[in-house]
Amino acid sequence: IDTLNLLGSMGVVTSSFGALVALENRDSLFFPTKGYYFEAKGLFYRKFFGSDVDFFRGDVDLRYYVSFIKSQVLALNTIFNITLGDVPIQMMPKLGNYQMMRGYPMGKHTDKSLWASQAEYRLPLFWKIGASAFVGIGQVASEISKFNSNDIKIAFGYGLRYLLDKAQHLNVRLDIAHSIEGTFVY
Numbered sequence: 001i002d003t004l005n006l007l008g009s010m011g012v013v014t015s016s017f018g019a020l021v022a023l024e025n026r027d028s029l030f031f032p033t034k035g036y037y038f039e040a041k042g043l044f045y046r047k048f049f050g051s052d053v054d055f056f057r058g059d060v061d062l063r064y065y066v067s068f069i070k071s072q073v074l075a076l077n078t079i080f081n082i083t084l085g086d087v088p089i090q091m092m093p094k095l096g097n098y099q100m101m102r103g104y105p106m107g108k109h110t111d112k113s114l115w116a117s118q119a120e121y122r123l124p125l126f127w128k129i130g131a132s133a134f135v136g137i138g139q140v141a142s143e144i145s146k147f148n149s150n151d152i153k154i155a156f157g158y159g160l161r162y163l164l165d166k167a168q169h170l171n172v173r174l175d176i177a178h179s180i181e182g183t184f185v186y
Contacts, residue, residue: 007053008088015050016057018043026065031169033073037063045091055085072123081114082144093140095153098186101136103155103179111140115147122161130161130171155179159186 020041026032039061045051060080067073079100081093093114096104101116116138124130135156141147157177164170175186 006089007086008090012088012090013050013052014045014088014091016043016045017049028169031171032065032075033067034065036065037061053086053088055083055087055091057081057083057091072121075120075122076118078117079115083112087112095138095140101138101153101155102134102157102175102186103177103184104153104181105184108181109140109153112142113144113147114138114140128163130163132159132161132175134158153179
């Protein structure tokens with residue numbers, strides 16, 4: 001970025017067209033306990049539509065929720081992101097955020113392709129307090145064929161949940177995540 005040789009380092013305008021398909025049968029938007037969610041989208045960024053650059057971005061998000069014991073939930077999530085063409089740094093997939101791969105600073109691991117999977121176990125403790133434990137794995141690469149077992153990143157952690165709205169099962173959460181990058185609070 002300092003040398004100004006990175007596409008997008010001086011800013012970029014992006015404009016796209018595309019399609020999104022979403023299927024779901026989750027029992028709750030904020031705190032699902034059973035069901036699935038699937039989303040796939042493809043976006044074509046083109047100069048014809050006002051974009052400074054031409055590229056493609058495809059994203060897949062698959063989530064599955066299952067209750068083994070009353071009020072205890074196993075949440076599974078896998079994401080894939082791929083970009084092709086002249087992709088500015090702002091639009092490249094980034095490993096790590098408050099939902100997936102907690103424990104990695106967002107943007108430190110950035111490239112044209114990304115995959116990540118996460119498992120989270122949630123259980124009530126007492127009153128309006130709940131707990132969770134999670135583990136995630138993932139990586140970024142310049143293209144899908146360059147994914148390899150030597151570059152896998154691992155993160156894990158635990159958290160507390162406070163139930164704000166019982167009807168919607170809306171929570172405030174506090175998570176502590178660990179990785180080779182350090183410990184992070186979300």
